[in-house]
Amino acid sequence: MRAQLQGLLDIGDLQGAKLLLVPVQPVDIAEAIEGLPESMQAIAFRLLSKDEAIEVYEYLDSTVQQSLLEEFKRQDAIEVVEQMSPDDRARLFDELPAKVVRRLLAQMSPPERQATALLLGYQEDTAGRIMTPEYISLKETLTVEQALERIRSEDKASEIVYYLYVTDPSRRLTGTVSLRELVTRAPETPLTEIVNRDTIFVHTDTDQEEVARLIQRYDLLAIPVVDRETRLVGVVTVDDVIDILERETTEDIYTLGGVQSDRDNYFQTSLVTVARRRVVWLFVLLLTNTVTGTIIRSQESVLQQVVALAAFIPLLTGTGGNVGAQSSTVVIRGLNTDEIRALGPLQVILREARAGLLLGSILGTVATLWAAWLQGSWLVAIVVGISLIAISLLASVAGSSLPFLFRRFGLDPALMSAPFITTAVDVLGVLIYFNIARRILRL
C-alpha cells in the first residue's frame, strides 16, 4: 500500500490517494505514511479527514510525529495535539524540545493542559506516566439507572468503558462495576449492591512492568491507578500493556545478546548510536579475552612441549561457553517470567549443575574418542575429556548462579547472559585445561 500511495502522490493524484486511504485502518495508514519520503509525509497526512488524522497521528513513530508537527501551521498543530489522548500526548511531549512543549501547553485548553501536566509529573516507566485519565467513575450512591444515564451523558469517548469505577464521596476507589452488570440488572438496583469490592489496583509510582504482570496474571482489560490516598486518578488499559511487554522483551533480548537497548526504533537510529550501544560491552569482553590470552601465554612452556594441546582450546572453551549460555538463558527467562519463583536459587543451581555434569559426561566421552583418533595419544585425549566434564560443570553452575547474584544486588539478571558467560568460561576453562594437562602429562 505504501508503494501505491507514493505512486499516486508522485503523479500528484491527491484525489486518488484520498480514496485509497478511506477504507484503511488508522494503524495501517500510519505505517504507510512512515514509509514515505519525509517531504511527502505532510502531504499524505493532510489528505485525511480531521477525525481520522488524530487517530493516525497517535499511531505514528515519535520521530514522524515530531517532523509533522514542525510542518503544521500553529493552529493545526495545537488542534491535533489537543485531540490526542493524554497518555499518547505525554509520550510525544517526552520527545519534543522543552520550548515546543511549553508553547503547546500554553495554547491548550485548561482541562487538557491539566491532564497532560498530571501525567508528565510522574516518573518515566511508572503507572502514573502511562495511565489515561479518561475513564468513567460513578459515585457509589447512584442506582443502576442513574449510572447508565451518567454513561450516556459522557460526551467524550473514554478509552474503555467495559469496567466502570465506583468511588466514595472523597473520590477514593471502592470497587468496579462491569457495563454488562449495569445492563442486566433492574434499573432501581443501588450500585452498592452490585459493586465488586475485590478490585486489583496499582499506585501511581508502581513500575510499568509490574502493572503489565498484574494485568496479565489476573486477565484484566484495564487496571485502575490510585494516588497515595487511594483516590482514583487514572486507568492503564491492556493494549498499552501488550506494547510494554513487547518493549521489555526486546530490552531483555538485546541485553541477552550484548546490545545496550534504548527506547527508539533501532532501525531508525544512526550508525554512531548503534556502535555506541555495542562498544562498551565489546570492550568488557575484550578485556576478559585478554585475560584468557595472558593465561595461554603463561603456559607457553607447556604448549611448546605439546603443541597439540592448542588445537583443543576452541573446542573446550566453545562447548563450555555454550553449556553456560544454555543455563543462563533458562534461568534469566525464568526470573523474568516469575516461572522459577517456586524453586529457590539453591535448587535451581543444583539442578543445573547436575544437567551440566550429565551433558559434560556425554560430550566428554565423544570428545575423548575424537581426540584419541585425531591425536593418536590416549593421554592427551583423556586430558581433553576430563577437562570438558569439569568445564561443563563449572559453566552450568556459573550460568545459573550469576543471574541470581545479579538480581540480589538489584541489577538486571540478563546482563549475566550468553556473551558474558561465554567469555568468563573461556578464562576459567583454559586454566582448568592447562592444570589438568600438567598433572596428567606430568609437564
Added chain:
Amino acid sequence: MRAQLQGLLDIGDLQGAKLLLVPVQPVDIAEAIEGLPESMQAIAFRLLSKDEAIEVYEYLDSTVQQSLLEEFKRQDAIEVVEQMSPDDRARLFDELPAKVVRRLLAQMSPPERQATALLLGYQEDTAGRIMTPEYISLKETLTVEQALERIRSEDKASEIVYYLYVTDPSRRLTGTVSLRELVTRAPETPLTEIVNRDTIFVHTDTDQEEVARLIQRYDLLAIPVVDRETRLVGVVTVDDVIDILERETTEDIYTLGGVQSDRDNYFQTSLVTVARRRVVWLFVLLLTNTVTGTIIRSQESVLQQVVALAAFIPLLTGTGGNVGAQSSTVVIRGLNTDEIRALGPLQVILREARAGLLLGSILGTVATLWAAWLQGSWLVAIVVGISLIAISLLASVAGSSLPFLFRRFGLDPALMSAPFITTAVDVLGVLIYFNIARRILRL
C-alpha cells in the same frame, strides 16, 4: 501464602485453611496449591466452594489438573470438566490420555461435548483451537432494545461482552457493535444503523501468533474467528493473546540461547528431558568446534615458529563471536516483531556491515596496542589488529544475513543465534588469522 496454607493443612486445621483462602484471587490460590506436596493438593482443592473451584482449576498447570482429576470421584471430575470454559477444556484434553478424554467426553452434556469436539478438531496453534465459542451474536435485523433484551436473557456468562457480533441470516459475520453503543443509543435504533462493518477477523486456521499480532496491532480486546464461509464460530480474547505472546517469546529466547523449547514448564521437567533438549545443539557446536581445532592443528608449523600467535586466538574468536551475536540478536528480534519490515535484507546487512567495520576498527586499534605492549613485536600486533577488523566485518555480515537466509527457507531465524554465530565465526576467524599471519610474518 503457600507456606501458611501448608502449615494449616499440616496440623489438620481445615477450617483455618478455608478461611485463609476466602479473600484470595483464584490465580493466587492456584499458585499456592501448585506449591503444595502432591498429597495435599486434593485436600486443599476440596476446601474451595464449587464456583471458586472451577475458576481455580482453570488456572492450574496441566500436570496438576491431571493429577487432581485422578483423585476426584467420577461424578466430581465430570462436574469440574463440564464447567470449564471450552478453550481451557480443550487445552486440558490435549494433555490427558486418550482413554480418559473419551470417557469424559461421553459423560458430558451434548452442547458442551459439541463445543469441545469443535475445538479439538482444529490444528494446534491455530485460531480455531484457542478460540472460545462463548460469545454473543446478534441478528442484524434487531433493534437496540431487542439486542439489549437478548443480552439480558443470555444466562451463561460469556467470556467477554464488550464487543457484540452481528450476523446475517446465514450466520455470516457482518460486523460488530460495542455494548457502549447499545447503551447510549435510542432503543428503537436498528442495529444496521450502528453496526461497524469494518471488522477485523481471522479464520479458524490462522496461526495463533498472527492472531496475537493482529490483536496487538489494532488494539483489540477480542477478535472474531470465522470458518471458510465467513460464518462466525468463535472469539479469541486479549488475555489469551498475552499468554501466547509470552510463550512465543520464551521459545524465541530459548532458541537464541541454544535450548530446544517445549510447551511444558521447564522447571517441572526431568533432568533427562532437560539434557535431551540441549544435547543436540551442543553436538552441532562440538562438531563445528572440532573443525576449528583441525584448522589450528593444520597450522602447527606456523604455531611452532611463533607460539605467541596462540595467545591471541581466544581474543579474536571471542570478539568476533560477540560482534556476530550482537548483529544476529538485533536482526532476529527485528524479524520477529516486524520492526524491520520497512528495510529490505540488503539494507539491513549493509548497515550491520558498516557497524561491524566501525566496531572492528575501534577494537582493532586497541588490540594492536595491547598486543604490541604484551608481545614486544609490532608485526604480530599488526597481524592481530588487521585480523580483528576482518573478523568483525565478517561476523556482522554473517550475523545479519544468516537469519534472513533461514527465514527464506521457512526456518526459524532464531536458530541462527548467538551460539551458532559464535561457533561459526570461530572457524572462519581462525582461518583468517592464520592467513594474515602467514602473509605478514612471511612464514
